[in-house]
Amino acid sequence: MSQAIDSIHGDQGQLSHEPHVAHHFESAEQQYDSAKLGMWVFLVTEILFFSGLFCVYAVYRSLHPEVFLYAHQWLDKGLGALNTVVLIISSFTMAWAVRNAQLGQKKALMINLTLTLVCAGTFMGIKAKEYSQKFEHGTTWGASFHPHDNAFGETHDGGELKKEDMPPNTQLFFSIYFALTGLHGLHVLIGMGLILWLLVRAAKGTFGPEYFTPVDIVGLYWHLVDLIWIFLFPLLYLIH
Amino acid sequence: MPERASSYAAEVDWAFNFVFWISVFFFALIVILTVVFAIKYRRRPGVEADNSITHNTKLEVFWSVVPLGLVIVIFWFGFSGFVDMRTFPKDAMVVKVHAKMWSWSFEYPNGVESTTLHVPLGQKVKLRMDSSDVLHSFWVPAFRVKQDVVPGRYTYLWFEAIKTGTFRVLCTEYCGTGHSTMLSAVEVQSPEAFKAWMAEESSGKNLSPVERGKKVFSLKGCAGCHTVTKDRKKLVGPGLYGIFGHEVTLAGGKKVLADENYLRESILDPNAKVVNGFPPIMSLIPLKDKELDGVIEYLKSLKD
Amino acid sequence: MTSIPMPEEGTLTTKPVVDETNYLKSAYGIKSWLLTQDHKRIAIMYMIGIGIAFLLGGLFALAVRLELWTPTKTIVEAATYNKLFTLHGAIMTFLVLVPSIPAILGNFVLPMMLGAKDVAFPKLNLLSFYLWLLGAIGFVVVLFAGDLDTGWTFYAPYSIRTQTAVALAATGAFILGFSSILTGLNFMVTIHKMRAKTMGWFRMPLLLWGLYATSVIQIVATPVIGITVGMLFLEKLFHIGFFDPKLGGDPVLFEHFFWFYSHPVVYVMILPAMGVISEIITAMSRKHIFGYTFIAFSSIAIALFGFLVWGHHMFVSGQSSLMSTIFSLLTFSVSIPSAIKVFNWLATMYKGSISLAPPMLFAMGFLFLFGIGGLTGLFLGTLNTDVHLHDTYFIVAHFHYTMMGSALIGLIGGLFFYWPKIFGRMYSHLLGTISFILIFVGFNLTFIPQFLMGSMGMPRRYYNYPPEFQAYHQWSTVGSFVLAAGLFTALWCFIHSLFRGEKAPDNPWGAVTLDWKTSSPPHHHNFDIVPPVTDPYDMDDVYWDEESKGYISRSQQAALQELAAGVSGTQEKNS
């Protein structure tokens, strides 16, 4: 029976709640743990979401390896690599921002968040440039894939793409390219929105050592977005 | 189960019955126990439940392992029967099957085409199937065979008929409005009768254009969407009786005269002029010049 | 006439008295419902929403049955018929059965069973509900604006070619998927983090194990259907060509994606129902559940194995024979944990003290119907018999026995079981019993003929059919109307109880789990004082109390007395 009494105390022990702790939680710690676990689970669903497209990639790459070998030469490795670097930097500044939040360094927090945002913007800018090139060349997805003459010729790393070498079903590569990078780009945009929201709250001085959960979980999300790109880059740009 | 008309029908039925009796046993067990317990241990004043029984690992392992053993046996029967279905005999006669919305046609090695499948008794037949639009599925209940027909690739099945007669062919993969009318038949004939049929089919090449058109019209599946009877009944597409020389209202209200060129265009480029009140779903069906000519003559002949 | 203060009425007739000890009266007005974060109120909103969806899906089903009265046209055209069964199937699975038990019963009892005040993320919970509503509205729009005629399976390339509103329906399904993921996530975190201090994993009621296993499936499988309908959407609007053979795509790949989700999802439907049945059988037999650990682990086993068998829907699709073989073997592995559960339930009834009140009738009905539904699954898992039975009415009957006959009966039984807790009112046992008999008889009459004609050669999704099947179809149609009458009786029984029902005791059945140790209806915050955690099936903990016409828990009494005696020294109330 003493066990029973324990539970009564345990669950009823709170007279006044700390700020930021919702009424149904017993403690800030329980709330933080819950949020963190929730976020991890959410990230798992995100990975699974992408993995659907990765499966499509795997299936078609194994069915038509020649398409991937040929078509990836249309992508600009330089820009892709640049974007990889940009995102890695942003991941770094984001991690730093989390640290700042935990330590209550408001100013540094805001600087780091801003830097992350700038990196994300740069990434999207470069992506936009790449996309517009694809549209100019007519190398777009599925039914709309009709490469113009200007699409052929010298490639970004000095090789040559000949129209007559183009294998059938080349449109599949670009369907996959646009689906994957499009979905990823969407996630970057959502991430930018979240970071902006953090900035606003940070400016109000919401975060400090006792409450930094939002910064933490947006940080996790941002690392995931980053990680996915790190997979995308070699899968799409670096094919041998 | 329908009658058995193929070499492996008996095996399938055997597996079916095997599973059936196992199921009957367990089902009876469940029902009897439920009912007996509900009566015997119904709530009565002064009688308490016996709460000392909470688990019994031996018993639980027992009733996990017994079903496990049983399902492995079941799997084995199903598997060995399946292997028979999927191991293609080398000496089979190959017939090509073309599926489209919403008709079947069968093409023999010597080029003869037919809307029903004729096969000789006791001959192994292998079907190579393709679809020109969406998924279909070829099913002969009496043979216990079924195989989806997938656009963009070939699928195969084989059977050996052991009974003469006419057996139903049904489409069992949902394929749109006409799915339930996508029917055909297998004629299992004695080898002599089959030969005679084949000879007649392959000799009949000298048809008049109208006759040829009529044949093409059913072979190419036009009849799946169009009627040619006087009542001009609508299926998916407009009824075609008496169409030649009449005025047709197109989507958007424009009217055109259905002359030979209109018919030709309607067939060669179906979505160029869409008839009012119909969806633009008629797909392009490749016809040879002679066939096209025949069909148009045939359509012209459809009048009082 | 006394009445439960439902939102509209409460504000109109009685003077609103805010009563913290009754969540139905803790706040008034439409807004206090629509914006509530109380898991119990959200559960009730789901109940109403899902009830309406079920009614809609059921009406479509009746229309389907009417059309099949004759072998050719009876009431509608072929194209309309195709839309009817598509919407019927889509509504019943996506709008009704996938959310049903978790969203209604799970939401209501899960936090209480854990001794918690709410789920971990109440706002998210409300968001799930609104996403569900949005998705539901999407489907209703589909109904009026564009129709849908692909079958609930959306197989490509037909779904790409058809003129109907596939893109919109895909969006709807996507949103519903989100709702489902968020519910699963919420439950999982709640179970991990919010259990009462002394509640170890093996002191959790079995319903929680069922819901936990369900959450795992929701979290792992649903994102995949999300991306699948996403791709279908792109396919429709942008012709991206993943599944379109004209653009080099592979339709069979779509089937794999679809079933990777849609097979596990059938266990999303059945696992919570099994959990509910576990609770009902032990409580109504007044006997400790038999083989707790086996039942708990079999839920997890079903959830995990369930991911490995999707290919059994595709034995004749053109996938390789090797794959079919492996999938067949794995399929059988899932039937073992189900068998374990069935035997354990039977053993629980053995030497019990069985009450035949409506919840128990439904639980026994479940055993009967799930027996048939599950055992016919064996015919389908067997390779060569499935070749014959695939896409026939045999399948239709199989999945109605499992989905309607088992999962939905589980829900209805669960409603009868938890009703007194949810609304604090008893219902007429007579009406409940009549509804059970009608449902049971009507159901079997509807679907047994379908097994027969399916095995004899009647394909599914057929508008016209060979005349020799007419008699079977007519029996089936008659049965469906008996079934409908039964369901309406159940509905009537519930509505009647709301207005005329006697006040329910806190614990009418003698269940031992924590949710029965609060008042009926529960407090706004579930518990004044969280009761002590015991073995959830220790029947000796509760005894019948003639005065309150309900059961009382010894451990809870003892703890309260100790508390009152001041041994503990604290007596704060809930914040």
Ligand code: HEA
């Ligand atoms: C809640 C839903 C639900 C549940 C629980 C199940 C449970 C099972 N299902 Fe079912 N199934 C569906 C819903 C469900 N199914 C749906 C919706 C479809 C069709 C979708 C469509 O095409 O539209 C389908 C289709 C379907 C197919 C595809 C058929 C085809 O299209 O060709 C197969 C094939 O293997 C199958 C098998 C099984 C098996 C083996 C089980 C097992 O889990 C059953 C296990 C239970 C038991 C076995 C009974 C209890 C045990 C005993 C009484 C002890 C004795 C047991 C033994 C001896 C083993 N199901």
Ligand code: HEA
């Ligand atoms: C949860 C799943 C579910 C449920 C419950 C049902 C219920 C019913 N189904 Fe359905 N059905 C499916 C899922 C379901 N179905 C699916 C997935 C398909 C496949 C679709 C496809 O091929 O794409 C299908 C297909 C299908 C077909 C095959 C069509 C064809 O292949 O051509 C038929 C034919 O008879 C049918 C009949 C019925 C009938 C008569 C009921 C009856 O049981 C319905 C009775 C219900 C009512 C009459 C409503 C009464 C409601 C109330 C009174 C509200 C009560 C509220 C509370 C209690 C809160 N269904």
Ligand code: CUA
């Ligand atoms: Cu072709 Cu159904």
Ligand SMILES: [Cu+2]
């Ligand atoms: Cu399945």
